[in-house]
Amino acid sequence: MEPTNEPHIGQIVRVNRGRDSGKYAVIIGVVDQRYVWIADGGKRKFDEPKKKNLIHLELLPAISSEVADSLRETGRVTNGKLRFALTQAVNHLSHDAQEKGE
Template structure:
């Protein structure tokens, strides 16, 4: 990140994020709702369930390229998503190796 807090990637429902600040720092989560231009709700389906999402400032998140279509479709269709689907999306992202490549700066 270049210090300006501006990301080329836009926040969208289903996008995987890396938490940069707060108790879940260095963890990953999924955007489950966009509040406005500055804030989103995130959940991971494990410690942070869909019914108890965390409100986060976008400046405290790193928006990653990976977007879970399953999570986005479920929220668009029913207004909610299962915690299992959130965990599945995060596991799929972590297993894809994108998190390691991302941390190496590739």
């Protein structure tokens, strides 16, 4: 999937500013062109997401279809599903980085 400047539900992001700098999260809601709601299923649960300015996030090309589908169908997603999506995406990104380094 091509990188984009538009945030999407289920998209994996890396936090660049603030207390959670360097950590990964999933977009679970889009407020407007400037702000999104993020959660990671661990410290930042689905029921207590963080509102973040997009300029403080790096939008990664990975989008979790499981998270997006769950939110579209029920309006909710489990914290376990968020953690699983992040683990899969981070493992995939680090695997791609290792292949490029070789």
